[in-house]
Amino acid sequence: MSTKVFDTNEVQELLKAAVNLEGENGNLRFKAILHRLLSDLFKAIDDLDITPDEVWAGINYLNVLGQQGEAALLAAGLGLEKYLDIRMDAADRNAGINGGTPRTIEGPLYLAGAPVRDGVSKIDIDPDPDAGPLVIHGTVTGPDGKPVANAVVECWHANSKGFYSHFDPTGSQSQFNLRGAVRTGADGKYEFRTLMPVGYGCPPQGPTQQLLNAVDRHGNRPGHVHFFVTTPNFRKLTTQFNIEGDPLIWDDFAYATREELIPPVVEKAGGAALGLKADGYKDIKFDIALTALVHGKDNQVVNRNRASAAK
Missing domain, CATH: 1.10.287 (Helix Hairpins)
Structure with missing residues (x-):
């Protein structure tokens, strides 16, 4: 027509x-x-x-997308979530806000309510024979480079099958497996003792992958670890790092990779003394630098629906 x-x-x-x-x-x-x-x-x-047929095919697709709960997954896969980060980066530059750990997308698999522990948290609740031990640690600092006390560092990631607890289709994980939160002390340090994650793929029969198939794209992510860092005195940070050496680091279907967010993976010994499953373990140091409030307010808090633990 x-x-x-x-x-x-x-x-x-x-x-x-x-x-x-x-x-x-x-x-x-x-x-x-x-x-x-x-x-x-x-x-x-x-x-x-x-055409009318194409319009109604789109409407039917949206119905299925909602029924399957994949709207947030599709938002990441189509670059919408990345686009919001690009706009926030530009707003920071225009406001003269520099430095700090780069933000990147939250993704759809956060679960509120993880237990908060002081300084160190061991978050591998369930055994996973296919994943080796990993220690993630670092120091949270403010814009002046000084350690930040009482910051809450939340961490969540997938298991060796690429599944997140609470969202695992096999139902085999405990609710807060591979999820935790640490409150920093006066030294600003945090540590998570966990297992090495792998990346995940979109549900192969789901509507997100259906759309990606139509444009000849894969729906896979590299191994990565998510973080929220929250404190009343600085802006909230939403970020994640990728696992060094993963072949999909620069081919992430969710466009979350940033050069500054690929910390080195170091081989270490002494894991038995830390309560890890083996003496040899991987170590990732990920220091976190926060940025100042804007006119006394945190303009980084994003209101969106998030899963929470059943009471």
Whole structure:
């Protein structure tokens, strides 16, 4: 269909009516956003001559995406979450905020409620014969380079099968396996004793992978470890590091890799004395530098739906 109708008065009035754009009540910010997004969709239908069959295929896809709980996974895979980071990086530069550990995406697999321990936490609750021991440690500092006390460092990662506890389709992991939180002391130090993770892939029959297949993309991530770092005195940090040497580091379907977030993996001995499963273990030092509040406020807190442990 070569006929264009988007710019007609009929369509423009329809768009206004659909979101009650000229009404005095309702959420004005939401109406403006919805009007823009709906307008862009209508114009794309016009410009690309998207057929009714294609429109309804898209609507049906969104139904399945929601039923499978994969919307946040798709947001990462299509670069939406990365785009938000790019915008926040640009906002920091414009505000003259420099330094600090780089942010990167949160991903969809955080679980609130992990137990908080002082200084050190051993988070490998369940045995995993295919994963070797790993110690992750570092120091949390502020913009002045001094250690930050009472920062809560949260950590979560996958097991050797690429599954996260709480979301594991096999149901074989304890609720907070490979998840934990540490409160730093006066020295700003934190430590997690755990097992080496691997990357994960999107559910192969799920709607996210279905979309990626249609554009000839894989849905895999390199091995990585997620972090939240929270303290009342500095901005919250959401980040993760990749496991050095993973072949997918620069081919991450979620676009989370940053050069500064690939710390060295060091071989060490003495794991038995630390309560690890073997004496030889991998060691990753990951120091964390926080940034100052903006006019006394933390503008890095993102409100989104997150899983939480059952009470």
